[in-house]
Amino acid sequence: MNKNILARAKKIRLLATDVDGVLTGGEIIILDSGEEIKIWSVKDRMGFALLKHSGAPIKMAWVTARKSRQVELRAKDVGVHFLRQGSVDKWSAVKDIADSMKISANQIAYVGDDCVDYPVMKRAGLAVCPPESPELIRKTAHYQTRAAAGRGVLREVIELILVAQGRWKKAMAPFLKTFTVLALGAFLAACSSQTPPQNLTEKPDQWIEKFKITETQGGVPVWILNSEIAQRYDRLNKTTLENFTIEFMDAKAGRKKNHSRESLLLAKKNQATEAVLSAPQGEVNTETKELHAWGGVQVEARDGTVLTTERLQYSTEKKTITTEAAIRIVREDSILIGEGMEASPDLSTVKIFRHEASIYPKKIPKDQ
Incomplete structure (x- = not known):
């Protein structure tokens, strides 16, 4: 990983993101009633859980130009700290949140995918975009995710930040603990039956x-x-x-x-x-x-x-x-x-x- 990106990620205290085209694939299904339906990635849900377990002093904000009841429900479900809908001027929305937290622009990470996100991305300490973004956004971003839009973009960004801040091991601890217990049980069962534990690198027959x-x-x-x-x-x-x-x-x-x-x-x-x-x-x-x-x-x-x-x-x-x-x-x-x-x-x-x-x-x- 580029040292400059890690240095930027180490300072982050606010992780803000667009919704459509980042947390979703950019598709919006509109019912006859006018209600919007969005498809979310379970990978991002895991990212939110990792951030919570890490204990990192990082707040999360969703900033979108659209208004959707489903976004409101999803944000509440995963524990988003700040939700700003109907925000065409996204920099004003993000700056207001940062001011309330008493943090500077270089402590903000922002994930966006299109021109409406540009004003925030050119000011943020860490600007990130998915690979489908237009050229202007890709050139502005400090980091381009491997994950496609709607397929775990934020999960990847959260891991990057936690690694940079030395909190990845703590974030993974609850999951590694479960794995260790299961592995120990399998090992003891193998010993009691006089058979060796499974070799995960075993060559195929x-x-x-x-x-x-x-x-x-x-x-x-x-x-x-x-x-x-x-x-x-x-x-x-x-x-x-x-x-x-x-x-x-x-x-x-x-x-x-x-x-x-x-x-x-x-x-x-x-x-x-x-x-x-x-x-x-x-x-x-x-x-x-x-x-x-x-x-x-x-x-x-x-x-x-x-x-x-x-x-x-x-x-x-x-x-x-x-x-x-x-x-x-x-x-x-x-x-x-x-x-x-x-x-x-x-x-x-x-x-x-x-x-x-x-x-x-x-x-x-x-x-x-």
Whole structure:
């Protein structure tokens, strides 16, 4: 990391940010009622938690030119200290906050993505922008995030500041403590069973290109997995996957009472694909057939319904997909937005743990 950037980050006492194009991807969904719907990143939520655990004397401010009830609720939910909506003159809003805190401009970090943010960015001690920002903003910024807009920009900035201020270890302490307890339990269990603890750098027993595996029930496929690259770890009972898809087959075809050769062949012939899951990375347990997928997952059902999320798990035993991450489900006539979900693979049954919005426009644009 550039020493100049770290020196700037070390002085920060106010972290201020724009909302649209930083905390969100810049898309704004407007209902017929005029209400705005925004999609938030769970990565930024983790950043807010890290800042809180760090004990750093840093206040957070959201400054936006728009007004939205959802922004107000979200800011309250994550513990934002200052919220300024309808602020076209963003520097005046940020300066008022800084004056109330009795801090100077070089103690302000500001994250913005467009020209309306320029007056603040040229004065702030640490100016940051996401990579999609126009040239003027990129040239003004001291630091450009690796994370794209709406995909953890503030999480990255918070980590940068905490590292510069020597508070990263304290911020991570609650999470490392949990990990240490779990690791100790695994170690003691390994010792008691006279087996060595798992080697996280263990070499794969087999490296396979164009890997394919079919899980069957009563001789009829339940799902079919295709992966560009797979690595088998026999002792760990797992296979890691890269750039893979899973076809979830019609489960009803596997429930035939008559399992004669002829009926099985007919069932396979008539079997249809209910949904297709695709992801850049994943892992399957070779014993339980439990699947984990991450890195940006999409499930497209036969009826055209599409689920997108950062990660999910699939249980072959329960025939359900679950996730704790943010989700977006686009149907023919609606969009569902929330956080955490349990669903059938074909998305005909969906239970959202934390529902944020249901949108019923007359017509959904193709890029939504």
